Each structure stands twice: as C-alpha cells, then as structure tokens.
Amino acid sequence: MSERRTQILEAAVRVIAQDGVRGLRIPKLATEAGVSTALIYYHFSDRAGILRAALDHINQRARQYTRPALAGSDDPRTRVERMLLLELQDDEGIRLNSIAWGELRASATFHPDLREPLQASTGAWNADVEALVRQARDNGSVAGDVDPAAAAERLTALVEGLSERWHSGSLTLGRARRLLTQAIVLELRP
Amino acid sequence: MSERRTQILEAAVRVIAQDGVRGLRIPKLATEAGVSTALIYYHFSDRAGILRAALDHINQRARQYTRPALAGSDDPRTRVERMLLLELQDDEGIRLNSIAWGELRASATFHPDLREPLQASTGAWNADVEALVRQARDNGSVAGDVDPAAAAERLTALVEGLSERWHSGSLTLGRARRLLTQAIVLELRP
Numbered sequence: 001m002s003e004r005r006t007q008i009l010e011a012a013v014r015v016i017a018q019d020g021v022r023g024l025r026i027p028k029l030a031t032e033a034g035v036s037t038a039l040i041y042y043h044f045s046d047r048a049g050i051l052r053a054a055l056d057h058i059n060q061r062a063r064q065y066t067r068p069a070l071a072g073s074d075d076p077r078t079r080v081e082r083m084l085l086l087e088l089q090d091d092e093g094i095r096l097n098s099i100a101w102g103e104l105r106a107s108a109t110f111h112p113d114l115r116e117p118l119q120a121s122t123g124a125w126n127a128d129v130e131a132l133v134r135q136a137r138d139n140g141s142v143a144g145d146v147d148p149a150a151a152a153e154r155l156t157a158l159v160e161g162l163s164e165r166w167h168s169g170s171l172t173l174g175r176a177r178r179l180l181t182q183a184i185v186l187e188l189r190p
Numbered sequence: 191m192s193e194r195r196t197q198i199l200e201a202a203v204r205v206i207a208q209d210g211v212r213g214l215r216i217p218k219l220a221t222e223a224g225v226s227t228a229l230i231y232y233h234f235s236d237r238a239g240i241l242r243a244a245l246d247h248i249n250q251r252a253r254q255y256t257r258p259a260l261a262g263s264d265d266p267r268t269r270v271e272r273m274l275l276l277e278l279q280d281d282e283g284i285r286l287n288s289i290a291w292g293e294l295r296a297s298a299t300f301h302p303d304l305r306e307p308l309q310a311s312t313g314a315w316n317a318d319v320e321a322l323v324r325q326a327r328d329n330g331s332v333a334g335d336v337d338p339a340a341a342a343e344r345l346t347a348l349v350e351g352l353s354e355r356w357h358s359g360s361l362t363l364g365r366a367r368r369l370l371t372q373a374i375v376l377e378l379r380p
Binding site (some may be wrong): 036118153 | 208209210212215271289292293295296297298299300302304305306308310312313329337340342343347348349350351352354355358359360361365368369373376377
C-alpha cells in the first residue's frame, strides 16, 4: 500500500473519530491528511470508497496492535484474553480506532453500502478469535463443550458493547476491562 | 405527560431511527409529528432538549413493552431472560426503539450533552436487570456467587452489541437471540 494512501486513511480514522462519519468531508480530509483533494479522489474514487477503505484499515490496524501481545505467549487461551483486552486500553491510537469502528458500525444502519464491508471485517475478527478458542479447546485449556464460534461472536460483540459505553461516558475503562475479563472466564471455562 | 408531547417524542424516535441524530431537524420533526415548530419549541426549548427527552422516552417505551412478559411469570430468572430477549425481536416498534437507542449511544461520543442522560438511562436499565438477578439469586435459581450488578451490566452491554450488529446487517436476528440465550445461561448459572 502506498505511503500516501496510508497517510490519507490514518487521517480518515482521526476525522471519523472526532466528527463522525457524517463529518468526513473530502476538503476536510485533505487538510487533515496534508494532501490535495485530487489525490484523495485518485486513490479512492469517492466518499463511499474512502469509508470502505477506512473500515479495512481500522481492522488491519487492530490486528497490528494486537500482534505484540500475541507474540508474548504461546498459550492460545492467554492469547485470546490478551487480544480482546487490548481493544480496551488507555492508548490514544487504539481509542481513536475503536471510536471510528463504533461510528462506522452505527452508520451502517443508515448507509447500506457500508454493510457488506462491515460484515466482512466483523467476520474476520470473529474468525481470529474463534481460531484461538478452538486451539485452546484442542489443547485442553478450555472445556470440550465450548462452542468456539459462538463464544468468539459473543465476546467480540461484548467488546463492542462495552467500548461504546466507554466512549459515550456510561462506563469507566477500568470497569469495562473487569467486566470483559470476567466474561472471558465464563465463556472459556477450563 | 401531554398527548402532544408524546406525539412529538414518538415522531422523534422514528426520525432518529430513519435518519440518525444528525438528521433530526425541527422542521422535519414538526412534519413527522404533524405539529407546528412553535409547539416543539414550547415543549422542549431546543434540539438538545428534544434529544434528552427522546432518550428518556425510549427508556420508558422499553419498560412498557417488557412489562407484559414480566407479568407472565413470577420466577425472577424467567423474567430476566424474557426481559432481555424482548429487546431482540421482530417487531417494528421495538426495532425502531432499539435503532434510535443505538444511534443516541453512538452520538454521545460526539455530543457531550447527551452523556449524562444516557448514563442515567443506562443505569436505570442495569438496575432493573440487577434487581431481577438478585431476586433469582435469593430464591436459589441462580448460583450464590453470581455478582448481580456485573452480570446485569454485561448482559445489557451484550444486548447493545448484538443489537448494533443486527441493525447494521452483520448478524441475523435469530442468531443474535440464540447467542443472548446462551449468554444468559452462562451468566445466571443455577
């Protein structure tokens, strides 16, 4: 991916996290990214193209920032716990990523063209968690009757629900992390 | 509450569910409610007043539509399950209510004046569920070491996470209901 393209997508995430999807206007994005509007159209064709690419970028970024935690342990159960808890942390980059993701999620209710890429990104996230839960079940650190797909889908949906409450001021980050930690214990019973 | 006030709030929920919080303009709301813009200003002073009242109205409506299910059983465990599952059903009124709630939740990230009323409404919902879980624990249908406050907060956050995925097309309603039913079993273990 070209450096300029990445630069525009990073700026798009910041703009969405600050002003919402409806606040994402091409001239504003050009200013935020420090590029011309023509370059934005060259890379993304239109506003819908930017939103789809931003969704994919947010997903890739989330994978990047969870990677170090995964590298720190070989145990799949530890890895799934770390991977999920990393979504809820006091890091400005992760917070902006999480706000932008929640905003794109909410916007898809009103913008049908966001639904398909959002479903694909959600499915990729669920599949990552499911694969770790399955490994944990296979190595015996999670009970044999745990359904990896259902546990993964519930845990990622809970991360979204808790994140939205955190960003909207209904829940502290510390409380959100404790609630998620306990949910992981309930879902992935040994 | 005056009939006209209710009429305006019902219209506000429909407009928010169709066009989002940013789509809520006073002239449009007046047309949807079939009243004058002056009457809207008389009842709510300004747009922020409408949003706060709409949030409270959505919460009251949710309590109304969960009431019949609660009346159908004396068992607190059955009641908490019914109450939560009622948020996920194929009923146009409930779907609009749920979409509007999710939209207000997402908007509060960008509109700080929504945070306090949203926190109050969320707290009231959590407290309703917590009270039922506590009763279920006291009558022995839920294990003694279940934390009613944490279980309630997690289950309502999960309802929000699953609802958003349902409304944004990442999850079918049937799958969302099954995932929630299993979560209730995990949280409220006998």
